[in-house]
Amino acid sequence: MPETTSGIPVLDLSLLDGDAAHQERFRDELRRATHEVGFFSLVGHGVPRDLIDRAYATARAFFALPEEQKLAIENVRSPHFRGWTRMGGERTLGRVDQREQIDIGAERTPVPAAPGTPDYWVLEGPNLWPEALPELREVAQEWLARLDAVATRLLRAWAEALGAPADHFDAVFERPSPHLKIARYPGVAAAAPAQGVGAHKDLGVLTLLSVEDGKAGLQVEKDGEWLDVVPPAGAFVVNIGELLEIATDGYLKATLHRVVSPAPGTERISIPYFHGPALDARIPAVDLPAALRAQAPGVTRDPANPLHAVFGENWLKSRVRAHPNVVEARHPYLLRTV
Ligand SMILES: O=C(O)CCC(=O)C(=O)O
Numbered sequence: 206m207p208e209t210t211s212g213i214p215v216l217d218l219s220l221l222d223g224d225a226a227h228q229e230r231f232r233d234e235l236r237r238a239t240h241e242v243g244f245f246s247l248v249g250h251g252v253p254r255d256l257i258d259r260a261y262a263t264a265r266a267f268f269a270l271p272e273e274q275k276l277a278i279e280n281v282r283s284p285h286f287r288g289w290t291r292m293g294g295e296r297t298l299g300r301v302d303q304r305e306q307i308d309i310g311a312e313r314t315p316v317p318a319a320p321g322t323p324d325y326w327v328l329e330g331p332n333l334w335p336e337a338l339p340e341l342r343e344v345a346q347e348w349l350a351r352l353d354a355v356a357t358r359l360l361r362a363w364a365e366a367l368g369a370p371a372d373h374f375d376a377v378f379e380r381p382s383p384h385l386k387i388a389r390y391p392g393v394a395a396a397a398p399a400q401g402v403g404a405h406k407d408l409g410v411l412t413l414l415s416v417e418d419g420k421a422g423l424q425v426e427k428d429g430e431w432l433d434v435v436p437p438a439g440a441f442v443v444n445i446g447e448l449l450e451i452a453t454d455g456y457l458k459a460t461l462h463r464v465v466s467p468a469p470g471t472e473r474i475s476i477p478y479f480h481g482p483a484l485d486a487r488i489p490a491v492d493l494p495a496a497l498r499a500q501a502p503g504v505t506r507d508p509a510n511p512l513h514a515v516f517g518e519n520w521l522k523s524r525v526r527a528h529p530n531v532v533e534a535r536h537p538y539l540l541r542t543v
C-alpha cells in the first residue's frame with residue numbers, strides 16, 4: 206500500500222472509476238488500511254478545490270466575527286448541540302480542549318419529548334447560523350452534500366471488500382444524521398503538548414476530515430505510539446468510527462487520535478465531517494468471510510467508554526461527555542441517565 210509523508214496510507218478514490226482490476230485494488234487497499242491502521246488519506250475524491258478554498262475562507266471569517274455575534278449562536282442556546290462552542294467549552298477525557306468550533310447537522314423539526322421516547326431524539330433540530338455570514342450556510346450545505354456522496358461510495362466499497370453486497374449499509378442511511386464541525390485550534394505556549402482535542406475514538410460510522418494544507422497537529426495511535434499525520438494538500442483523512450468496529454466485530458478498527466495545539470502565534474483550522482445513519486439505526490453486522498473473521502479480534506471493551514450499537518445512543522453519550530454545560534442548561538436529567 207502506498208505510504209507517504211503523511212504517515213498513514215494514501216488511497217485514490219478515482220481507482221473506482223477505472224476497470225475491474227483498479228476497483229479491486231482500491232477495495233484491497235481500503236480493507237488493509239482500515240484493518241491495520243484505522244486511518245488513511247483519501248485523494249482523487251472529486252470534491253472541488255474551489256469548495257475547499259471557500260470553506261476555509263468562510264471558516265476564517267466566522268472565527269473572526271465579533272464575539273457577540275458568536276455568542277448569539279452559542280451552543281447553550283440549542284437543545285440540539287448545535288451552534289458555537291467557545292474556547293475551552295468542550296471536554297475530552299474530562300479535560301478542557303483548546304479549540305472553538307461550530308457544530309452543524311441536518312436541519313430537522315425537533316422531536317417532542319414523550320414518555321418512552323429515547324433521549325437521543327434531542328440531537329435532531331435546527332442549526333444556529335450567524336446572521337452576518339450567510340455564506341456559511343451555503344458552503345456547509347454544499348460540503349454536506351459532497352461528502353455524503355464520497356462517504357456513500359466508500360461504504361459501498363467497504364461492504365464489497367468485506368464480502369457483503371455493495372448496498373449492505375444503504376438502508377440505515379435513508380434518514381441520515383450528518384454532523385459537520387468547523388474547528389479552530391489557537392496556538393498555545395506550553396512545556397508539554399497542549400490538548401487541542403484529547404485522545405478519543407470517533408463514535409459514529411466514518412469520518413472525513415479536512416485539515417488546512419500542510420498543518421500538523423493530528424496524531425494517530427499506532428502500536429502504542431503517537432504518529433504525526435499531515436495529509437497531502439486537498440486530501441481527506443478518513444477514519445473508522447465505533448459503529449463500524451461493532452459491525453465488523455473489530456476487524457475494522459476505530460483508532461485513538463488527538464490534536465496537539467499549534468505553536469504560539471499560529472492557528473490550525475480543520476473541518477471534520479461525520480457520516481451518520483438514522484439516530485435509531487443499528488448498523489447492520491457484516492457476515493465476514495472465514496479468512497477475515499479469523500482476524501477479527503472482537504469489539505474493544507473499555508469500562509470508561511461503553512459502546513452502544515444504536516447510533517443515537519452512542520452519539521448522545523459522546524455529546525453529554527463533551528458538552529456538560531449544554532446538558533446542564535438544556536437537559537439536566539441526562540446527567541443522571543447517560
Ligand atoms: O481537528 C482535527 O484534526 C481532528 C478533530 C477530531 O478528531 C474530532 O473532532 O473528532
Ligand SMILES: [Fe+2]
Pocket residue numbers: 405406407462
Ligand atoms: Fe475525532
